[in-house]
Amino acid sequence: MTTNKDKNNKAARHGNRVVHDRQGTAYELTGKLAEGGQGVVCQTQFKNVLVKIGRHPANDPRTKAWFDHMQWVSRLPLEELRIARPQTLIVRPRLGYVMELMDGLVPLTSLLEESIAAMRDGRGLQGFIDSGGLAKRLRLLQGLCSTLAKLHGRGLAYGDLSPGNIFVSRSREHAEVWLIDCDNISLLSREGGQKIHTPGYGAPEIMRGESGINSLTDSWSVGVIAFELLALLHPLKGDFVNDGESDGETAALMGGVPWVDDLDDDSNRSSTGLSRDLVLTKELQELFQRCFGTGRIDAGARPTLAEWRAGFEAAAAMLMTCGDGDGCGSSFYYNRARKCPFCDRIQDESAHLLMSHYVYAPLSELEKAEFGDQSPWIATNQRMVFGRETVELRGSPVGSVMYAESVPVCSLTLDGAGLHLEPAPGRRVALQSQRTRETHVLDRKKRLNAAIRRGDYYMLHLSDSEGMHDAWRFKW
Numbered sequence: 001m002t003t004n005k006d007k008n009n010k011a012a013r014h015g016n017r018v019v020h021d022r023q024g025t026a027y028e029l030t031g032k033l034a035e036g037g038q039g040v041v042c043q044t045q046f047k048n049v050l051v052k053i054g055r056h057p058a059n060d061p062r063t064k065a066w067f068d069h070m071q072w073v074s075r076l077p078l079e080e081l082r083i084a085r086p087q088t089l090i091v092r093p094r095l096g097y098v099m100e101l102m103d104g105l106v107p108l109t110s111l112l113e114e115s116i117a118a119m120r121d122g123r124g125l126q127g128f129i130d131s132g133g134l135a136k137r138l139r140l141l142q143g144l145c146s147t148l149a150k151l152h153g154r155g156l157a158y159g160d161l162s163p164g165n166i167f168v169s170r171s172r173e174h175a176e177v178w179l180i181d182c183d184n185i186s187l188l189s190r191e192g193g194q195k196i197h198t199p200g201y202g203a204p205e206i207m208r209g210e211s212g213i214n215s216l217t218d219s220w221s222v223g224v225i226a227f228e229l230l231a232l233l234h235p236l237k238g239d240f241v242n243d244g245e246s247d248g249e250t251a252a253l254m255g256g257v258p259w260v261d262d263l264d265d266d267s268n269r270s271s272t273g274l275s276r277d278l279v280l281t282k283e284l285q286e287l288f289q290r291c292f293g294t295g296r297i298d299a300g301a302r303p304t305l306a307e308w309r310a311g312f313e314a315a316a317a318m319l320m321t322c323g324d325g326d327g328c329g330s331s332f333y334y335n336r337a338r339k340c341p342f343c344d345r346i347q348d349e350s351a352h353l354l355m356s357h358y359v360y361a362p363l364s365e366l367e368k369a370e371f372g373d374q375s376p377w378i379a380t381n382q383r384m385v386f387g388r389e390t391v392e393l394r395g396s397p398v399g400s401v402m403y404a405e406s407v408p409v410c411s412l413t414l415d416g417a418g419l420h421l422e423p424a425p426g427r428r429v430a431l432q433s434q435r436t437r438e439t440h441v442l443d444r445k446k447r448l449n450a451a452i453r454r455g456d457y458y459m460l461h462l463s464d465s466e467g468m469h470d471a472w473r474f475k476w
Contacts, residue, residue: 001383007314012019012225017029017030017323018108019051019053019092019093019094019096020090020091020092021088021089021090022088022089022091022093023360027044027045027046027049027051027086027090027098028044028045029042029043029044029051029053030042030043030044030045031043032110033050033107034107034164034165034180034181035164037098038052038054038055038066038160038181038183038184038196039052039053039054039055039066039432040052040053040055041165041180041181041460042074047098047103047318048101048103049099049100049101049421050084050098050099050100050101050180051090051096051097051098051099051367052096052097052099052180052181052183053090053094053095053096054066054094054095054423055068056402056457057094058092058093058094058095060218062183063094063095063391066095066183067089067095069183070087070089070097070183073086073182073183073185074086074089075152076156076185077152077218078182080150081147081150082147082176082177082179083147083151083178083179083180083182083185084099084100084101084142084167084177084178084179084180084182085099085182086099086182086183087100089098093102097183098181100182101167101178101180102178103175103396104169104170104174104176105167105168105169105170105176105178106167106168106169106170107163107164107166107167107168108140108163108166108167108168108175108225108229109136109163109164110134110170111131111168111229112163112228112229113233114130114131115128115131115232116126116232117404118471119232125274125342126240128232128274129230129328129329129330129342130172131172132172132175132332132447133330133331134230134279134315134319134330134332134333135316135319135321135331136172136175136229137229138312138316138319139175139316140168140175140177140229141222141229141308141312142309142312142313142316143175143176143177144166144177144222144225144333145222145305145306145308145309145312146264146309146350146404147177147179148161148222149217149304149305149306151185151335152188152215152304152305154219155187155188155217156185156186156187156188156433157185157186157187157213157214157217157218158179158182158184158185158218159184159185159186159196159197159213159218160181160184160196160197160198160201160213160215161179161218161221161225162198162200162201162221162225163220163225163228163229164198165179165180165181165198166178166179166225167179167180168181173407176186177189184196184213184414186212186436188214188215193234196213197213197221199253200224200234200253201221201224201225202217202220202221202253203216203217203220203221203299204220204253204254204255204296205217205255206298207253207254207255208254208255208288208441211299215304215305215474216299216300216302217299218303218305219291219295219302219303219308220299220302222290222308223235223287223288223291223292223295223302223303223308224236226288226308227288227292230274230279230280230284231273231274231276231279231280232272232273232274233260233270233273233274235259235260235261235288235292236252236253236257236259236260236292237249237252237260237267237270237272238259238260238268238269238270239268239269239424240251240257240267240268240269241268241269242417252268255296255297258296259292259293259296260273260443261276261285261288261289261292262292262293263289263293270458278341280315281314281315281318281333282312283311283314283315283381283399284311284315285313287307287308287311289301290302291303296356301403306401306402307401309401309404309411310399310400310401310403310404311399313398313399313403313404314353314382314398314399315333317383317384317385317386317398317399318333318334318383318385319331319332319333319334319385320332320333320334320338320340320347320352320382320385321387322340322342322343322345322347323345323347323348323351326345327340327345328340328342328343328345329345330342330343334352334354334383338352350450350453351387351388351412351414352385352386352387353385353386353387353412353414353419353474353476354384354385354474354475355383355384355385355386355460355474356378356379356382356383356472356473356474357379357380357383357384357397357470357471357472357473357475358377358378358469358470358471358472358473359377359378359460359468359469359470360376360377360378360461360468360469360470360471361376361377361378361384361468362376362378362466362467362468369436380397381399382397382398382399382400384398384472386412386414387414388414388415389413390411390412390413391411391412391413392408392411393408393409393411393412393460393462393472394406394407394408394409395407395409395462395470396470407425407468408421408431409424409462410422410423410424410427410460411424411466412428416450417447417449418447418450418451418452418453419447419448419450419476420445420446420447421442421445421446421447421448421460422444422446423442423443423445424442426440427443428442428443428463428464429442429460429461429462429463429464430442430460430461430463430464431446431458431459431460431461432458432459432460432461433456433457433458434456434457434458434459434473435456435457437467439461441464448476452476453476454476455475455476456475456476457473457474457475458473458474458475458476459471459472460472460473460474
């Protein structure tokens with residue numbers, strides 16, 4: 001059996017590749033994982049234990065300021081956040097800190113590199129599909145935005161956000177997200193403060209030295225990462241930047257050049273990257289326009305992290321899966337033809353169910369007298385489609401900023417036997433046939449049999465009351 005003492009002795013034999021913490025534990029730096037503005041993150045001889053070492057010598061004033069800040073970060077309330085916080089401090093020969101990371105994670109950079117390498121090698125979108133396709137990417141982005149939104153809710157900003165310090169599940173099926181490099185976390189501020197950033201991911205105002213890190217600079221970084229991950233293209237590096245003068249990229253990153261999909265200026269369009277209609281919903285395209293269009297000049301116009309999260313949740317809710325057999329297994333946005341854009345396979349209509357969200361808002365007698373006898377049904381823009389996986393309907397619809405925090409009301413499962421509806425414990429819902437007008441109040445699991453699926457409209461009320469409530473319409 002190998003003990004930590006044995007590992008310390010073995011590590012110590014490697015000379016300058018070894019660093020020590022305050023307790024005297026030796027860490028052998030076995031490989032570089034990521035590099036940022038403040039230092040280098042390395043693997044060690046201990047499984048799932050990482051060390052970040054400062055870029056400058058221990059007696060450098062910049063290192064002392066960073067080390068002091070790092071000790072402040074170690075005392076922050078980061079509980080229940082998926083952030084690898086400092087476990088102990090490295091004190092020699094250079095300063096740094098130790099952090100732990102769960103098994104099976106890789107830098108987000110690897111997903112980008114796998115997709116781009118496949119296109120470069122003539123394999124088209126196979127790398128995009130093999131690395132999880134749209135489904136995994138949207139789930140990762142939801143998780144990232146959820147963590148950052150909670151961090152902002154605690155009055156803190158992350159700062160140096162880039163694909164190199166975001167670690168994600170290696171497997172295609174899972175979508176865990178963890179942040180490392182937490183030493184740049186700061187109090188939310190608009191002026192002064194830290195201006196650390198990774199080239200290509202810092203907000204223009206940071207690049208220009210006009211602002212410290214804050215929630216709006218985090219929003220910009222999330223936008224860049226999300227656009228790269230989905231469209232395989234940096235939002236500011238179009239043909240004008242890539243093919244132009246050497247200082248064009250610097251000007252673009254400082255906000256002086258339109259982004260690749262600018263609505264009013266096409267001077268920096270890109271001939272590379274994936275079709276936006278293939279990887280972005282209209283809502284996501286609008287969020288990116290806010291971030292890189294008006295938000296390039298006016299930081300206040302950028303989406304909040306809650307809005308980013310809601311946009312990715314809404315997009316994920318509209319995904320279909322290309323079926324087994326002769327299908328490619330990829331995920332794609334719902335279309336009326338049910339045709340997979342990656343392999344052109346038409347999906348079986350019975351394998352998916354499309355639902356549209358409504359609000360039931362009956363008028364009072366006084367309102368009827370003033371406005372007339374209007375329909376109580378208000379159609380919203382929220383929709384969702386699901387296949388064989390179980391989905392939850394919550395108190396707020398998917399795509400709203402309150403969805404993630406709202407409580408489950410009813411779960412739905414689609415299989416060969418039919419549609420299974422199961423109210424959450426203590427909840428009651430009502431299923432109404434729009435053809436017969438019959439309404440059944442449900443307080444336990446019910447199945448709509450596959451044999452009666454003939455295209456009739458149903459309304460699933462997420463309440464059994466006559467007052468205002470949410471409802472979902474579908475065909476069965």
